[in-house]
Amino acid sequence: MSRTMFLILWLVIASGILTFMALAWRARNRRDAGLALPDSGLAGDVVQAFEHVGYVSTTPAGAPLERLAIPGLRYKGWADVTVRRDGVEIAVTGERPVHLAAASVRGTDSAGGRIGKVVERDGLALLGWEGTDGRAVESSFRFQTAGEQRRFAAAVGEIAPSAFAPKSSHTLTTSQTTHTSQEDA
Template structure:
């Protein structure tokens, strides 16, 4: 086999792999298009702000190696995260901001790894939430904060607005 033939074979293999990856990514985006979050226009008081946080990925709850391609949360990057009294806003650089209403929040957790990043034990913060699309799915968006203090502050802020929502929903159900 000549060098030219060897090079052509490897170019064909690489081209096939890249084509397969592109087709698979397009299928994932089509599958997850229904999970797109509407613009809510969150206007509640700011409970906590976090600038320049590493956004890792959004995955289905219990499936840390399966990325979900939600518009605005598709790619890994630096993000500004704002926890407001009426929800959480995530603005990943290069993507449109995403708003998750407090009624969709299910809490926080910590993990050592998600697709795209492995760190020390409990080094990633997980924002657990439920999509409002048909066939609602429980999802986890993962972040890497600059310090454990910031991570705890994020968890406390999300817990506070989640509790306020559950208390509001609980009291309105009692009145009914």
């Protein structure tokens, strides 16, 4: 096989893979269109504001490896998260802000991993909420410190006192993640 034929073969393979990826992302966008949130802003008093938080992903409750393509929450990046009396605002850099009404917020939890990131035990904060179509979903964040993560959980607890109960045993929790550290010794 000549170098030219080899190059053409690899170009065909690469373009096929890229085409498949684009079609799959488009199908995911159509599938998750029912979860699109209303554009209404929140006007309640600020309970707690967190700047420059690592937004990881939004997944269906109990399916930590299945990313949802919700407008405003599609891509991993830095976010400003504001907990208000009437809900939670998530503003991922480069995306339009997402406003979750307090009535749709189910609570918080923690995990060691989600699609896009695996960290130490309880290193990710989960925000459980319900989409407009009734599906339970979880948005995950990586805070700079454990203290920030606890303040986030306390602030969400003020507006959504109901307990966060994962709908499936597939959710990564403390008992399912393993790591070795000096704390465990």
